[in-house]
Amino acid sequence: MPSLGTSFGRGGATVWLPDIANADCILIEGSNFAEAHPVGFRFVMEAKERGATIIHVDPRFTRTSAMADIYAPIRSGTDIAFLGGIINYVLTNERYFKEYVYAYTNASNIVSEKFQDTEDLDGVFSGYDKEGRVYDTSTWAYEKDERGHVKRDPSFQHPRCVLNLLRRHYSRYTAEMVERVCGIPPATFTKIADLLASNSGREKTTAFAYALGWTQHTDGVQMIRTAAVLQLLLGNIGRPGGGIMALRGHADIQGATDIATLYDLLPGYLPTPSALRDEQTLAAWLKTNTKPTGWWANTPKYMVSLLKAFYGEHAKAENDYCFDYLPQLIGDHSMLPLVFAMKDGTVKGYFAIGQNPGASNQNAGLTRAAMEQLEWFVNIDSYDNETVSFWRREGADPSKIGTEVFFLPAATVLEKEGTMTQTSRMLQWHDRAIKPLGDSKSDAWYFTWFAKRLKELYADSTDPKDRPIQHMTWDYDHDDPSERAKGEPSVLKVLQEINGYRVADGEQVASFTELKDDGSTACGGWIYSGVCPDKQNNRARNRDGSGPYTALNWGFAWPANRRTLYNRASADPDGKPWSERKKYVWWDESQGKWTGIDVPDFIATKAPNTPADPDGKGMDAHSGADPFIMMMDGRGQLFVASGLKDGPLPAHYEPVQSVVRNELYGQQSNPAYGEYRRDDNPYNGEVSDDYPYVLTTYRITEYSGIMTKYVPWLAELQPAAFAEIDPELAVEKGIKNGGWVTISTATGDMEARALVSGRMQPLRVTSKGQRKRVHQIGVPYNFGEMTGLARGDSVGNLIPIALDPNVSIHESKTLTCNIRAGRRPPRHRDRIDAPVPAQERDPLGQPIGDWAKAHHGHGYQHMQGDEHGGSEV
Amino acid sequence: MRSIPSPDDAFIGAASRNGEQRATIPTYYDHPMLKWPDWDWNVVTYLFLGGIMGGLGLIQMLARPELESERKLKRTVRVTSFVLAAANPAVLVTHLGRPERFLNMLRIMKFKSPMSLGTWGLVFYSGAAGANVIRELAVGGTLPRWMRFFAPGLMTPVQALLGAFTAGYTGVLLSSTANPFWGSGKRHIPAMSVCSGLASACALSSLLCTLEGNTEPLQRLERLEMVAGAAELFILTDFERRHPDYTKPFFKGKRGEKLRTYTMAAGTLGPIALNVLGSMFNLPKPVDALRVTAASILTLAGGYVLRESLIAAGKASARDPQAAFRQPK
């Protein structure tokens, strides 16, 4: 998520799982840690055994809540109000970690006088264009002095210094307001706020853990930003038992975003060139994407090395290293906008590899309908699923569907070798356990042969547009003759290429610090550099757990095998540990370098008292006490002047479909969210009496994604789609535990079995001064109606597509719905299946207005790493 | 404040064993705590036949060889008991599925297992009954006379003793389980099994005598049957009186009605009445034969229903977690 990226420098979790055990307090909010990450949860249990306080804030009482010391039920989608309340508490009670905040954050920066806050504009920031629903972010900049340096006020007197802006911005987020918005009683709120503050500081640290409960919202990025601001104020970033644990999804989802499934990012978080920006030449691209100061000053080395890896000998300085071979973005090409483009016939062919959007997408019915309009569809998967079988769904007439469907059998993880990058950014190699069953082949096999056949097909072409295919390097042939005979590529060679090598002698580079921008090195993903420092050494294979708990010889964590990011901040500005208890990385005067139990996330020999050179380039601009090396100023960003599309500070907005009016501002929902008003994507309305209940979705331990419903051992554990309903609502609606219910929205309906449980509690909230009782209904997303042993309608049928402006993540954690006892009527073709008139559509399925232009690409340039960006889902 | 409550408050309060014992223990979604057997007609028949067989063992001892009529009775009873002893394992095999499986029972002898002891009881009983049949046949001349030495006179009480065991162990087999209803009848069920077994054995013997036209021993058999029947009735009533809770599935509801009708009324009181009738009036022969047949069939049917009810009530009892949680001592 760019939230972590814009706040700290990299989008990955700032900590790693085992370190959670060192926390004194853990706030789990927006994640069902125990259920969705059961193995990692052992470290929470370990922390608890060591005396840590576990807090869970969630709309539902889950298996995580059952393990927590404190559970607070929250109205879904209101986390900014809750965390904003804690920020307010921390600031007004002066309980922030002053030395940390003063030294390591941008609290003293002075913001431009053109900037206007939500306080001034009733819920929007300055620069908002109502028509185009986009922000011009230029007014959010800092005030600069004559020499172009950001102005600071170390005395914190200036009314527009970041710290004072924060105070003002969050002053209305009182405990009482938290109760009105979130439904959390003030006593609970204050207790939690106090616990977080008392468990932070020199002697103690608090860790935050989140996942989809904070991401899948139209203001998801800002939710996480709120946590980032709070953790910076509490001084918990970069310290043991602190930080923000972004819990990742699928086993290799971190790896997938690192190397690189997001449409707008090349491997290693280098932005994909865009036709809508001035990025048509390498020089122009480098100009927009190289930062003068901080680590990103190295961008040219990584980009040129990447192009060398892509196009080998063909990439030369003379031809811009084949920069123009790279595709250019012309809009938001993430998954959900693509669905509209398929539906409207703009996109004619589709490869789905290891995904089941026919069940997992928002407006899943639309996805299935859209596939009818394709000319061809290729699915590489291990199982028949809702996607590849779209043509035989309830209500469809296969004889009228022209899509040619190819179903290719995929080998599963046990049938192939390779690395997985897990939630702690750690690469771990796994061997193949069994030979692929039947005709199934590894995904690498398919891609190798797609590549080889394409090269063969275009070998004789003289058309310049075919050169990218002709010039693409593809030399992963297996050294083992028997594997080679089977056509299997060597995935180790792929990893070695990702690590990078010297072009001259083909020797591996030991680290990304050896990469050059002169074409002498090639590197397929600079952040992984160091994983194969020589041909014989694959550090992802390392399995030595001995030594301190950081176990640096177990696997390889990017970057440079660091476990905790920004760990320079675990020492005070002088380089000494903040306390003996929280000792982690420190300056060793005698050796003249940073040492500790982790790899220092800092220039190893840069002494803490090294002064910053305000005019210096790259890292010279940072002092020896600036821990956030990726940032231009080396500091944690309480205020984000650039990089976010919906505000420099998080403000609470209601979900696009809500049961209440925004208590805090006149602005109801995120002014910049991605809205798709079409007949086949209807919304319930901002607040609608027809849909009086909150619906939230989540996963259950028993299944992984939607794919494991074929496994009888799992299917028997949760045999049917169900809906969790509070007893009060059940009585009101005549719903019996175990019986059928139908849940409906404007988008669609689904049926499920009722699980009436006291774990679901109605909440008391306020909507424009009126007290209101809010019922929340929970539905697991792990079911699909067509295949597998455990069946049930997919909740994706209910959710219209509405996106976060920064990463195009959908809003599937909060919406509104209605519910009744009984089963749903049979499905028939309806408006979701019908084509949308041409004048209503946009060639690329983009929403109306300038949004499309403004929102393609992340447009920020920090390593970010959340899967929950658009492309993955 | 929604923090997780400490244990001393309401959650456990209601359920705490230190606190007041509640009338009903909170259960786990009312789901049965115990398992029940998949025992069916075959096990019912096995128990039923086992009881008769045991009763016959006693009768073959009681019948006096000095009297011609009782000699005949003795012989019939011995042959019948042997046939039953041979047939019963076959019934069991229909339950177990395959004949070899019965042999598995003979791998070991285990005193703690009524099922094991019972099987061996059955085997020894077959042996004793077989020996006694050989003796009968040898004495009767069907077999060479010397073969009577295969079964010395001692075999007569041995078969009786083993008979008492086979009739009684079927009750112990049930009551020595975790089943709350069966367990609560740890004395009553074995005792009533013996009574019912003997009553049924008398009934079967009477029936056979009538068929053979050997009416002489009928009166004695009937008296013995009445005593056994009366004892059974007494035990049943006492059982209900002592364990009103555990015996609900047995005495109450549809199953209770069936038990009262078939076992207690028709199967015990009925034959007693008929037998009293028989001893009071001198009925003409064919009518008396009808009376005896009717009484015998009622007793036998009652005995079968008793076993059936025991099994069915056991299954029902196992499904009741409240009963299972409060195991009878």
Add this chain to the structure above:
Amino acid sequence: MATGFFTDTTLCIGCKACEVACKQWNELPSDGFAFSGNSYDNTVELSGTTWRHVAFVEQTMPTEDGVANRWLMSSDVCKHCTNAGCMEACPTGAIIRNEYDSVFIQPDVCNGCGYCVVSCPFGVVDLIERFDPEGTHYNLASLSEERVEEQKTALQGHGGVAGKCTLCYDRQKLGFVPACAKACPTESIQFGNIDELRERARARVETLTKRGIHAELYGADDAGGGVGPLNAFFLLTDRPEAYNLPAEPVLPSTRQPAGYTAAAVTALGLAIAGWMIFRNA
């Protein structure tokens, strides 16, 4: 060496990994796909083919501002009783106590009589009813051919054979930790030397008590009733019945003396009556 389980339910997160690991290692079929409505528990009970079962106990209590919840989770298993009702009852000697002091059913000796089923005071062991390698209950790919054959032979005839936890005898022989304990992410299931486990459990109760958490051991010591200490014992935070466990299990064979005596007295009485009837008439 006597080995066993200490299942600390305060550490259980209800992930059911133990259930699945057990089925996978032992190649057991699923028990069907029925929605129970009992919290997250659709397994509902231990069976001949489900040897670990996680119970989910939902409790709510009103507070000043709403309700407070507890969700207790506990992974149940065969208790491997010191005096095992099932083993005493088994007429074939199929159930034995092995070198790890666990109660083990030898499937080739079992004759499917079902007597163990009614003799287990905890309702653990049951006959395996279902075998349908063609059907959906097995994970076909995982089932070895020998296993299919073995099961087919074992389950011929209608009674099936009795099935329950083996305490992973085969794994123990290979020096592995039982599959369920291995899979448990939070060490709720602890495997080891039974004496050490008991000591650990007592210490754990003390720790929890100090923290103000009500904790009691279930089956660590002899609770009377004849069953004796259990080789798989539990740490509970509510009364056992809440987890569907009997508070005072009774060893069935303790009922035998009374039973045999009653039968003998009755038989003797009837014999005397008979003697009188036959002699006096």
